Amino acid sequence: MAEPPLPTPRLEATLRVDEERLPDILRRSIDFGCRPVVTKQDDGTVTLPIIATASQLEELREAGYSVQLIETPGGIDYGVGQGDRFDGGRTAPRGFGEKTGR
Amino acid sequence: MTYLNVVEVESALAGLAAAYPTLCQLVSLPNPTIEGRSTHALQIGDVSADAVLFTACAHAREWGGAEICIYFAADLLEAYTAHAGVAYGGKSFSASTVRRIVDNLNVVVYPCVNPDGRAFDQLHDALWRKNRNPASSGGDPNRVGVDINRNHDFLWDFRADFAPGATSTGTLASDDPGSDLFHGTAAESEPETRNVRWLLDTYRFTRWYVDIHSYTGDLLYSWGDDLNQSDDTTMNFRNPGWNGQRGVPGGYAEYIPAADLTTAQGAAQRVVDAINAVHGGHYVSLQSVSLWGSPGAVTYPTSGASDDYAYSRHFADCIKGRVFAFTLEFGYATSDFRTSFHPPWPDMQQIVLEIDAGMFELCAAAAPSFRWPWIVLFRRLWPWQIWDPLARFLDPIVRQILGAVRSRAQGSQR
Ligand SMILES: [Zn+2]
Numbered sequence: 001m002a003e004p005p006l007p008t009p010r011l012e013a014t015l016r017v018d019e020e021r022l023p024d025i026l027r028r029s030i031d032f033g034c035r036p037v038v039t040k041q042d043d044g045t046v047t048l049p050i051i052a053t054a055s056q057l058e059e060l061r062e063a064g065y066s067v068q069l070i071e072t073p074g075g076i077d078y079g080v081g082q083g084d085r086f087d088g089g090r091t092a093p094r095g096f097g098e099k100t101g102r
Numbered sequence: 103m104t105y106l107n108v109v110e111v112e113s114a115l116a117g118l119a120a121a122y123p124t125l126c127q128l129v130s131l132p133n134p135t136i137e138g139r140s141t142h143a144l145q146i147g148d149v150s151a152d153a154v155l156f157t158a159c160a161h162a163r164e165w166g167g168a169e170i171c172i173y174f175a176a177d178l179l180e181a182y183t184a185h186a187g188v189a190y191g192g193k194s195f196s197a198s199t200v201r202r203i204v205d206n207l208n209v210v211v212y213p214c215v216n217p218d219g220r221a222f223d224q225l226h227d228a229l230w231r232k233n234r235n236p237a238s239s240g241g242d243p244n245r246v247g248v249d250i251n252r253n254h255d256f257l258w259d260f261r262a263d264f265a266p267g268a269t270s271t272g273t274l275a276s277d278d279p280g281s282d283l284f285h286g287t288a289a290e291s292e293p294e295t296r297n298v299r300w301l302l303d304t305y306r307f308t309r310w311y312v313d314i315h316s317y318t319g320d321l322l323y324s325w326g327d328d329l330n331q332s333d334d335t336t337m338n339f340r341n342p343g344w345n346g347q348r349g350v351p352g353g354y355a356e357y358i359p360a361a362d363l364t365t366a367q368g369a370a371q372r373v374v375d376a377i378n379a380v381h382g383g384h385y386v387s388l389q390s391v392s393l394w395g396s397p398g399a400v401t402y403p404t405s406g407a408s409d410d411y412a413y414s415r416h417f418a419d420c421i422k423g424r425v426f427a428f429t430l431e432f433g434y435a436t437s438d439f440r441t442s443f444h445p446p447w448p449d450m451q452q453i454v455l456e457i458d459a460g461m462f463e464l465c466a467a468a469a470p471s472f473r474w475p476w477i478v479l480f481r482r483l484w485p486w487q488i489w490d491p492l493a494r495f496l497d498p499i500v501r502q503i504l505g506a507v508r509s510r511a512q513g514s515q516r
Pocket of ligand 1: 035
């Protein structure tokens with residue numbers, strides 16, 4: 001069976017807006033992460049990271065927003081298990097807490 | 103060490119159930135995912151005791167919630183069996199606390215609500231949030247999936263329930279399948295959502311619920327649709343008279359009994375303090391609707407979220423118990439999204455220690471030191487399946503009688 005097509009790759013960017021315009025930006029259908037992370041800057045603006053396609057970023061620029069692309073550090077191995085370390089349930093995981101007073 | 107893939111999440115749970123058969127059991131969730139995956143939860147302790155429910159990974163890219171749940175369960179079971187306590191950096195729990203939790207509480211962990219999304223995100227590194235339901239996509243890969251955390255049965259119909267100003271926010275929910283906040287075609291349309299509901303229905307003595315997400319370093323308590331108020335009982339999510347007015351500054355605010363707010367805030371602070379004690383972190387607790395952490399400033403209203411749904415149940419249905427519900431956002435923002443959502447594993451391992459300490463703290467707070475045997479017996483033997491429909495039938499009648507008695511008493515006072 002053919003693999004279904006993948007979604008358009010998305011980029012990460014930092015959006016900088018005047019604080020009064022924050023509600024306007026939150027109204028746009030943008031991916032802000034699980035919840036928006038808004039950081040107040042000293043110059044009265046706020047910044048928030050967003051995830052968007054290249055064309056969505058272009059639309060934001062055209063609407064007058066300051067958009068700075070985040071250079072994502074390539075090559076980071078976030079590390080996902082390949083096989084099954086628990087052997088289908090024949091091995092139990094061990095917690096990371098230190099067991100005390102036994 | 104690395105993050106767990108979706109097969110390992112399941113086999114880790116099975117491994118714990120096999121290693122500690124007298125202390126816990128593997129629980130099969132009834133609804134397979136769209137891609138046909140079956141999922142399990144782990145139930146630890148006595149099912150007739152008050153329950154604490156932890157769920158994670160409703161949002162696919164927030165990987166670490168599964169590990170947080172699984173290694174917490176492993177610590178609890180291992181320490182209990184060894185008559186040991188558990189220490190996480192600067193926070194420790196005694197052997198007697200561990201014993202009290204397992205003996206007097208029902209701890210349920212459901213580490214991966216959305217395995218289809220997790221598998222997709224781990225394979226394609228796609229920063230994927232939703233599940234993988236293609237039903238509303240029209241074949242467009244950019245329009246696949248439903249946001250599980252907007253699909254719960256709490257003010258789901260956001261266009262009717264919220265003010266027009268709130269419905270245009272990008273935070274509330276969306277009926278556009280291309281949005282990351284797409285709320286599905288109906289409340290609980292998704293099998294993942296129904297599985298969470300099933301856990302709340304099945305463990306009817308659930309008193310505490312934490313849905314684990316990443317990343318903003320905070321613990322959020324109800325409500326998430328609007329600011330809280332404790333004065334006007336009629337200004338609440340069930341009252342259609344307030345439809346079209348929620349989620350914007352001024353006017354509507356959601357009713358929460360003052361005692362509930364105190365309890366929720368106290369518990370949230372206790373959990374946050376435990377998390378911060380591990381490595382000197384700076385997690386904070388705040389109301390779910392807050393964006394800044396200060397009520398009244400810019401808000402982040404949500405519709406159909408898990409925490410509000412769980413807490414709302416007892417207001418909406420007389421047979422449901424009161425569940426204090428929270429969203430926990432582990433980790434802090436880093437320079438890029440991938441590292442924020444799922445930090446490189448050595449960093450995630452430190453986060454697991456912190457959040458597991460917070461989970462232990464909540465369980466320690468919830469676990470009574472003693473349970474009356476007749477209450478245990480009552481909960482086990484009472485014919486709930488007969489009682490529940492009867493209670494639902496009697497509830498409005500009893501309310502009507504009480505209301506009439508009250509108004510007559512007030513009339514005679516005048
Ligand atoms: Zn999330």
